Amino acid sequence: MPANRLPADEYQLKAALIVQLKRLTAEREITQTEAAKLVGVKQPNLSKLLRGQFKLVSVEKLLRMLTSFDQDVETKVKPHRKRGEGGRITFIRA
Template identity: 45%
Template sequence: MSPGTDVHETRGSVFADLGRPDADVHHLKAQIVTELYRLVTARGLTQTAAGAEMGISQPEVSRLFRGHFREYSVERLLGFLTAFERDVEIVVRPHGKPGESGRVSMKVADPS
């Protein structure tokens, strides 16, 4: 680490820490893209092959994996996961603290 570099512990989402609007959605998208990257890497696919699976071009895959996923909806990113033979299950349950807004999160059940 360089001298003068500030390091801060996150409270769970760097997007929330930065005060981004829709921080939960940005965090969810980042989690989905991280899983897509893991799947592509585990399968040894090129970005061109990954793009063919997802129905997008190689440059779009490159942008996606470099963190430029703002233009993609959560629905489209979830569709990319299903293209990699993944089931996506959405579970809605009561939030643990009455009076507080719920949160959006993702959990990978089986990384294989």
């Protein structure tokens, strides 16, 4: 895999988390500037994230952004069904 590409599961997880950020911003009817202040980033950086430019932001940072919107984030680790196949990372919205 080229160095500038994310693994598919990480890419999908980040995309799902960003969709939640968009949804929460819309539900609260706040501007990107207000949302950026809430999550602790500059508005241009939030704008880039919301437009899909998220390679340089960590999953942890995205999770912290969601907690700024008064969201609880849970992490669940469980054995994969078949040994030797490796696990997977998924996002499940409550």
